[in-house]
Amino acid sequence: MSTLAVFGGPKAKTIPFGTGKRFGVEEAVELMEALDQQTLFYHSGKKVKQFLADFGAMYGVPHTVAASSGTAAIHIALGAAGVSVGDEVITSPITDMGSLVGILYQNALPVFADLDPHTYNLTADSVRERITDRTKAILVVHLAGNATDMDPIMEVAKEHNLKVIEDCAQSYLCRYKGRLVGTIGDYGCFSTNDFKHISTGDGGVVTVNSGDEQDYRRTHMFADKNYNRFGEDIRGSIPYLAPNYRMTELQGAVGIAQLQKLPNICERRQAVGDGISAGLQGIRGLHTHRVLDGCDCTYWFYMLRLDEAAFGCSREAFSEALKAEGVSNQPGYIPSVVYLYRIFQEEEAYLGSRFPFDLGKVDYAPGLCPNAEAILETAIRIPVSEFYSDQDVREIVEAVQKIAAHYQS
Numbered sequence: 200m201s202t203l204a205v206f207g208g209p210k211a212k213t214i215p216f217g218t219g220k221r222f223g224v225e226e227a228v229e230l231m232e233a234l235d236q237q238t239l240f241y242h243s244g245k246k247v248k249q250f251l252a253d254f255g256a257m258y259g260v261p262h263t264v265a266a267s268s269g270t271a272a273i274h275i276a277l278g279a280a281g282v283s284v285g286d287e288v289i290t291s292p293i294t295d296m297g298s299l300v301g302i303l304y305q306n307a308l309p310v311f312a313d314l315d316p317h318t319y320n321l322t323a324d325s326v327r328e329r330i331t332d333r334t335k336a337i338l339v340v341h342l343a344g345n346a347t348d349m350d351p352i353m354e355v356a357k358e359h360n361l362k363v364i365e366d367c368a369q370s371y372l373c374r375y376k377g378r379l380v381g382t383i384g385d386y387g388c389f390s391t392n393d394f395k396h397i398s399t400g401d402g403g404v405v406t407v408n409s410g411d412e413q414d415y416r417r418t419h420m421f422a423d424k425n426y427n428r429f430g431e432d433i434r435g436s437i438p439y440l441a442p443n444y445r446m447t448e449l450q451g452a453v454g455i456a457q458l459q460k461l462p463n464i465c466e467r468r469q470a471v472g473d474g475i476s477a478g479l480q481g482i483r484g485l486h487t488h489r490v491l492d493g494c495d496c497t498y499w500f501y502m503l504r505l506d507e508a509a510f511g512c513s514r515e516a517f518s519e520a521l522k523a524e525g526v527s528n529q530p531g532y533i534p535s536v537v538y539l540y541r542i543f544q545e546e547e548a549y550l551g552s553r554f555p556f557d558l559g560k561v562d563y564a565p566g567l568c569p570n571a572e573a574i575l576e577t578a579i580r581i582p583v584s585e586f587y588s589d590q591d592v593r594e595i596v597e598a599v600q601k602i603a604a605h606y607q608s
């Protein structure tokens with residue numbers, strides 16, 4: 200058995216991780232065409248329209264709306280779903296703050312439900328426990344490229360007449376029992392910020408899955424100050440408040456080229472993540488990133504969990520040892536479950552105000568979602584890239600096996 204690198208032995212990772220360029224001449228050509236239009240306004244140019252048409256075709260959905268970010272896409276979906284003052288929206292406590300921003304800007308209240316301990320996604324049972332007569336919608340977060348168990352969640356939603364919004368910011372081309380996530384609920388929300396599977400610098404997309412023209416118009420208008428661009432009267436008929444979350448032609452142009460690369464990016468990320476899981480089966484005290492049967496994960500990152508007692512060392516020692524072997528990783532993900540963030544503990548969304556928290560009585564106490572809290576306390580996150588080689592995957596696995604062998608010999 201070779202000495203761990205952290206104790207001066209040779210590294211398990213013998214070559215640098217694969218890297219590559221995500222932007223190239225394909226994006227440049229689209230950008231030149233966008234500039235040549237002599238307008239960068241989405242409603243006048245062709246690029247955002249093309250990007251949305253391509254996105255809709257790839258996802259097989261009738262209507263798509265562009266947004267300036269993933270956060271904006273979620274706010275747009277909430278607005279289109281009719282989420283308003285005092286409503287409750289049930290969501291996941293392990294997510295990006297962008298999932299919460301739109302809820303609070305609608306002056307609605309986020310309600311946190313608990314997660315499956317190994318998929319890290321919402322469970323229908325926990326969602327059901329959180330329903331009150333104020334509940335308006337469920338915001339499902341498909342974390343890290345992994346499909347949430349949607350059938351039972353859609354059932355709960357139907358029983359209680361709730362809208363379902365899917366946050367797919369981390370989960371492109373990810374299938375749940377054959378259906379792409381983002382096409383199952385009422386709306387799917389995507390982010391094209393610079394850290395996601397594809398990037399337009401910043402940006403987002405909302406899929407409108409109902410096929411209903413009025414639903415599509417409401418969604419489109421909510422992204423654009425509630426300006427009605429479908430008829431003659433753009434401003435006179437503004438029905439109620441909506442933000443300006445428009446995408447520019449420059450983002451649309453880059454998005455067209457990025458979308459063409461998306462299938463290969465997702466296929467490769469899936470192979471990398473599944474390869475790590477396959478290699479790590481059967482290690483005592485280590486739980487791999489669980490993917491539901493018949494579903495995909497297109498791994499925005501890979502996250503395993505450590506049972507310290509069974510594995511034989513602390514999570515921090517494991518993380519340091521893995522880093523020393525040449526495999527970068529982080530203990531945990533976000534600093535705590537979202538409801539323990541200051542904004543919820545102090546119930547202060549708007550500086551100096553208790554609104555909208557004072558409209559209801561929502562629980563943000565520690566211990567509210569025990570599985571979610573335990574996930575963050577025991578997880579190790581390993582970055583995944585579409586540029587990783589098969590040797591990279593093998594050496595990640597070998598590094599973890601080496602650490603396990605050391606502590607379990």
Ligand SMILES: *Cc1c(COP(=O)(O)O)cnc(C)c1O
Binds near residue numbers: 268401
């Ligand atoms: C990135 C992300 C968002 C927000 O997207 P932005 O484009 O950064 O606004 C929302 N939800 C999740 C789960 C994300 O990962």
